[in-house]
Amino acid sequence: MDWQALALSVKLSFVTLLFLLPIGILLGRWLAYRQFWGKSLLQTLLALPLVLPPTVLGYYLLVAFSPNQGLGLWLVNTFGTTLIFNFQGLVLASIIFNLPFAIHPMQRAFAAIPREIREAAACCGMRPSLVLWKIELPLAWPGILSAMVICFAHTLGEFGIVLMVGGNIPAETQTIAIAIYDRVQSFDDHAAAVMSFSLLLFSMLTISFTYWLSARSERTHD
Amino acid sequence: MTDSAIQITLQQAAPIPLSVQLECKSGELLALVGPSGSGKTTVLRAIAGLYQAQNAQIICQGEVWQNSMQNIFLAPYQRHVGLVFQHYALFPHMTVLENIQQAITHLPKQQRQAQALELLKKVHLEGLEQRYPKNLSGGQQQRVAVARALARQPKVLLLDEPFSAVDQVTRRKLYRELLVLRESLSMPMILVTHDLDESNLLADHIALLHKGEILQTGTPDFVAAHPKSATIARLMDQQNLFIAQIISHDQTTKKTHLRWRGTLIEATYQAQFAINERVCWMIQSENILLHRRGRPSNGNKENPLQGQITEYMESSGLAHLRVQVDKQLDTTISINVPLHVAKRNALGLHEEIGISLLSEGIHLMPYQALRSES
Numbered sequence: 001m002d003w004q005a006l007a008l009s010v011k012l013s014f015v016t017l018l019f020l021l022p023i024g025i026l027l028g029r030w031l032a033y034r035q036f037w038g039k040s041l042l043q044t045l046l047a048l049p050l051v052l053p054p055t056v057l058g059y060y061l062l063v064a065f066s067p068n069q070g071l072g073l074w075l076v077n078t079f080g081t082t083l084i085f086n087f088q089g090l091v092l093a094s095i096i097f098n099l100p101f102a103i104h105p106m107q108r109a110f111a112a113i114p115r116e117i118r119e120a121a122a123c124c125g126m127r128p129s130l131v132l133w134k135i136e137l138p139l140a141w142p143g144i145l146s147a148m149v150i151c152f153a154h155t156l157g158e159f160g161i162v163l164m165v166g167g168n169i170p171a172e173t174q175t176i177a178i179a180i181y182d183r184v185q186s187f188d189d190h191a192a193a194v195m196s197f198s199l200l201l202f203s204m205l206t207i208s209f210t211y212w213l214s215a216r217s218e219r220t221h222d
Numbered sequence: 223m224t225d226s227a228i229q230i231t232l233q234q235a236a237p238i239p240l241s242v243q244l245e246c247k248s249g250e251l252l253a254l255v256g257p258s259g260s261g262k263t264t265v266l267r268a269i270a271g272l273y274q275a276q277n278a279q280i281i282c283q284g285e286v287w288q289n290s291m292q293n294i295f296l297a298p299y300q301r302h303v304g305l306v307f308q309h310y311a312l313f314p315h316m317t318v319l320e321n322i323q324q325a326i327t328h329l330p331k332q333q334r335q336a337q338a339l340e341l342l343k344k345v346h347l348e349g350l351e352q353r354y355p356k357n358l359s360g361g362q363q364q365r366v367a368v369a370r371a372l373a374r375q376p377k378v379l380l381l382d383e384p385f386s387a388v389d390q391v392t393r394r395k396l397y398r399e400l401l402v403l404r405e406s407l408s409m410p411m412i413l414v415t416h417d418l419d420e421s422n423l424l425a426d427h428i429a430l431l432h433k434g435e436i437l438q439t440g441t442p443d444f445v446a447a448h449p450k451s452a453t454i455a456r457l458m459d460q461q462n463l464f465i466a467q468i469i470s471h472d473q474t475t476k477k478t479h480l481r482w483r484g485t486l487i488e489a490t491y492q493a494q495f496a497i498n499e500r501v502c503w504m505i506q507s508e509n510i511l512l513h514r515r516g517r518p519s520n521g522n523k524e525n526p527l528q529g530q531i532t533e534y535m536e537s538s539g540l541a542h543l544r545v546q547v548d549k550q551l552d553t554t555i556s557i558n559v560p561l562h563v564a565k566r567n568a569l570g571l572h573e574e575i576g577i578s579l580l581s582e583g584i585h586l587m588p589y590q591a592l593r594s595e596s
Contacts, residue, residue, distance in 0.1 A: 010514070102256070114309075114311065116307045116308075116309060116311035117311050117313060117314075119270075119272050119298065119307075119311065120296070120305070120307060120311035120312075120313070120370075120495075121313070121324070122271075122298035122299050123270055123272075123298050123299075123303050123304070123305040123325075123371075124299075124324045124325035124327070124373075124374060125299050125302075125325060125327040125369065125374055126299055126324070126327075127299050128299075134324070136315060137317045138317055139314070
């Protein structure tokens with residue numbers, strides 16, 4: 001078992017969640033309640049990572065953050081840093097890749113709250129921020145939590161985009177999925193099997209947990 | 223200056239046409255009545271600040287809630303509104319007590335629970351404080367919604383079809399409770415309903431809304447008996463609506479005479495209509511007398527008509543009849559008589575009967591084409 005790779009994967013998952021939680025809540029809520037010009041286009045763009053092969057997304061990020069041109073060059077000139085082959089780059093790639101997995105369930109969770117309930121809260125004298133805190137978040141919470149669990153598991157097992165953007169640098173960008181690939185390449189079948197089984201077990205637990213949350217949510221709101 | 227506690231003016235052409243001018247005094251219950259889609263709920267939402275009409279002025283207890291000319295628009299949380307939603311909109315993740323406490327923002331935290339308990343007592347829900355909404359019956363949920371609306375100490379209480387989601391037995395019980403409760407309430411109350419019986423029972427005044435426009439306001443009895451137009455009469459569920467021609471006005475006897483399908487009808491003096499003018503006329507069922515068979519009386523002489531019962535239906539202690547008074551033109555008059563009267567007179571389908579139209583019950587309106595007769 002490559003504990004260093006596992007620790008890096010877990011760290012990457014948590015940091016990704018740290019960014020995705022507020023982004024998902026704000027964007028999910030905005031998309032659930034607002035009608036605006038270009039909404040369909042925005043939703044299409046946000047859903048792209050669902051269908052795009054991770055390597056393709058990784059390739060475009062690699063090109064975009066290349067220090068020789070465009071955005072990558074600007075980052076180097078402005079901040080003296082780059083976003084490829086390092087942990088920060090992995091975080092950004094993870095966030096982009098996980099956007100639909102975070103936003104869609106949260107959007108659905110917010111949309112499922114009846115408009116009358118939100119309006120009743122306003123008529124009770126609650127400001128919009130208080131309505132979000134006391135009414136919307138508790139009611140949407142199962143959806144938010146299940147989105148977070150899915151994103152966590154997804155980041156933990158992500159391979160293609162991580163390899164493209166981060167490469168395979170131990171302790172820096174070598175996540176557990178890449179470590180498994182590495183072990184298979186070097187014929188260390190036992191290590192690959194242990195790590196694969198760990199990921200399989202974790203994935204099963206994750207899915208069970210989200211199903212349980214969804215069933216609990218239905219029971220509460222019926 | 224008006225003594226109304228709330229004054230509402232809403233004007234807009236689109237997306238929902240609105241032409242509304244309403245007033246309601248403290249302690250008064252005004253019912254907004256109209257068919258589905260007439261804009262009743264939109265008006266209520268505009269008062270609560272949940273809908274922003276383009277040209278609006280809403281002044282409640284001296285406070286300007288909306289004035290489009292001055293660009294004033296208070297958000298719902300800034301208005302002291304108590305709103306009971308059609309499906310109650312209770313917070314499903316909070317107990318009954320917590321639901322009510324959410325609206326008590328004007329008291330220090332330590333006093334909120336006591337106030338919430340007091341309100342629960344007022345709506346007869348003691349002992350259910352810790353229940354969640356899903357564990358309450360429809361009637362109990364409605365009471366929680368009322369208590370929550372009152373918890374805010376509202377300057378106006380808005381009720382959006384609050385009885386539509388409960389069964390008939392519960393509804394009658396809730397009517398009684400609301401009638402008792404309103405005695406202790408001093409704010410203006412506005413009830414949205416499409417049920418005329420409900421508005422008759424509960425409201426001091428009604429405002430009839432049709433396609434976003436207030437057509438008539440007044441006491442329920444007055445609007446039902448004196449609609450300004452045949453459209454209003456139809457919306458008030460008036461069954462006996464016909465077209466006639468003015469023949470004469472007799473100042474001495476204070477009577478107006480009409481010709482209706484070859485029959486001369488005598489009505490109370492209504493000289494605003496010219497001789498030979500076509501008019502619509504109506505009569506409420508309670509102004510139609512049934513002739514007692516074999517025992518003629520003086521009342522029988524007043525606009526007497528003979529006809530055959532073509533429809534006979536019994537419900538809630540009343541017999542609902544349709545009497546065909548002109549076979550060739552298939553003209554029928556609707557009458558409701560107490561069931562015991564129907565039984566005593568052996569009324570039934572195809573029976574021939576005599577009726578009298580009381581002249582003081584005949585109300586004339588400007589002519590407009592009617593669907594049932596041209």
